Amino acid sequence: MVRESGSVAERYARxxxxxxxxxxxxxGRRERTRRELLHAGLxxxxxxxxxxxxxxxxxxxxxGQGTFYNHFADKGTFFRDALEYGVDIVADMIDRVVSPxxxxxxxxxxxxxxxxxxxxxxxxxxxxxxxxxxxFYTDSSSLAVRVREDIVKGVExxxxxxxxxxxxxxxxxxxxxxxxxxxxxxPEESDGAVADAxxxxxxxxxxxxxxxxxxxxxxxxxxxxx
Numbered sequence: 001m002v003r004e005s006g007s008v009a010e011r012y013a014r015x016x017x018x019x020x021x022x023x024x025x026x027x028g029r030r031e032r033t034r035r036e037l038l039h040a041g042l043x044x045x046x047x048x049x050x051x052x053x054x055x056x057x058x059x060x061x062x063x064g065q066g067t068f069y070n071h072f073a074d075k076g077t078f079f080r081d082a083l084e085y086g087v088d089i090v091a092d093m094i095d096r097v098v099s100p101x102x103x104x105x106x107x108x109x110x111x112x113x114x115x116x117x118x119x120x121x122x123x124x125x126x127x128x129x130x131x132x133x134x135x136f137y138t139d140s141s142s143l144a145v146r147v148r149e150d151i152v153k154g155v156e157x158x159x160x161x162x163x164x165x166x167x168x169x170x171x172x173x174x175x176x177x178x179x180x181x182x183x184x185x186x187p188e189e190s191d192g193a194v195a196d197a198x199x200x201x202x203x204x205x206x207x208x209x210x211x212x213x214x215x216x217x218x219x220x221x222x223x224x225x226x
Contacts, residue, residue, distance in 0.1 A: 011043070011047070012040070012043050012060055015039075015042070015043045015046070015124040016039065016042070016043075016122065016124050016125060017122065030070070030071075033063050033067050033070075033071070034071045035085075036061045036062065036063055037057065037058070037061045037063065037067070037068065037071060037072070037078070037082075038081060038082045038085040039061065039085075040057060040060040040061035040062075040082075041057070041078055041079055041081070041082025041083075041085070042082050042083075042085065042086050042124065042125065042128045043060065043124060043128075044057065044060060044079075044082075045079060045082060045083065045086075045127075045128040045131050045132055046123075046124045046125075046126075046127035046128040046131065048131060050075075050079055054068045054069075054075065057075070057078070079132070080135070082128075083128065083129070083132050083135060084141075084142055086125055086128050086129060087129070087141075087142050087143045088142070089125060090115065090118070090125065090129070090143075091142070091143075091146060093114070093118065093224055094111045094114055094115070096224065097110075097114060097222035097223065097224055098110045098111050098114065098222055099222075103157070103159055104150065104153055104154035104157050104159045104160065105154065105159045105160070105203060105206070105208050105212060105216060106216055106219070107150070108150060108154065108202075108203070108206070109199050109203055109213075109216040109217070109219075110216075110219070110221070110222060112175075112176070112195065112198070112199040112202060113192075113195050113196055113199050113221050114221065114222060114223070114224075115176055115179075115195070116179055116183070116191060116192070116194065116195020116196070116198065116199070117191050117192055117195055117221065117223065118224075119179065119180040119183045119184065119191060119195075120183050120184075120191040121224075123184070126180045126183075126184070127180075127184070129176075129177065129180065130177050130180050130181055130184075133173075133177040136173050136177075137170060137173065143173065144169060144173060147169050147172045147173060148165065148166075148169045151165055151168050151169060151172070151206070152165060154206065159208065160206040160207055160208065161206070161207025162205075162206060162207060168205070168206060171202070171205060172202060175198055175202055179194065179195060179198050182194065183195075192221070196217055199217065200213050200217055203216065
């Protein structure tokens with residue numbers, strides 16, 4: 001259950017930097033309301049407060065109770081959509097800062113290094129992904145689709161060498177989530193150093209030569225201004 005409303009409201013207000021949220025200024029009222037509900041869903045997942053009433057969800061989002069069923073059939077659909085919304089935010093952040101040039105290995109390396117640092121920079125978003133991590137191991141998950149496609153493209157380009165694309169996809173997804181949990185569990189560790197070390201290991205698993213891995217890890221990390 002959600003804890004006392006005052007503390008929840010305060011935590012919710014600072015749960016995600018405004019800069020990360022998609023611009024809703026040009027959207028109609030209906031779509032803005034839906035985005036507000038999805039934002040609240042991410043927060044509730046991160047807080048491990050998914051066993052809540054629709055009233056508590058709408059109160060967290062600051063919208064009318066009757067608006068919930070205008071957008072979602074039930075709470076299960078709501079929380080699944082909120083998780084995908086979080087994935088879309090992460091994907092948009094990566095697309096904004098990771099250059100499409102340099103090859104697939106470079107893009108993969110840079111994206112993972114950015115995600116690793118975002119676990120600490122944006123803890124609410126990070127925890128939401130970690131809490132529902134098992135849901136990413138499905139064909140319909142946009143995160144799984146994106147990781148799988150990136151691996152396939154790397155294999156086709158001759159940069160990645162893997163025997164089992166599905167196995168490599170699962171390894172990448174698991175690494176993203178477990179890296180985040182480690183960073184939350186060990187605040188004394190450098191998120192950048194840990195992310196870079198795991199990134200190097202993943203590239204090795206994808207068949208990238210060691211010399212190339214060292215070159216990629218020596219590149220500056222593209223960071224968002226949050």
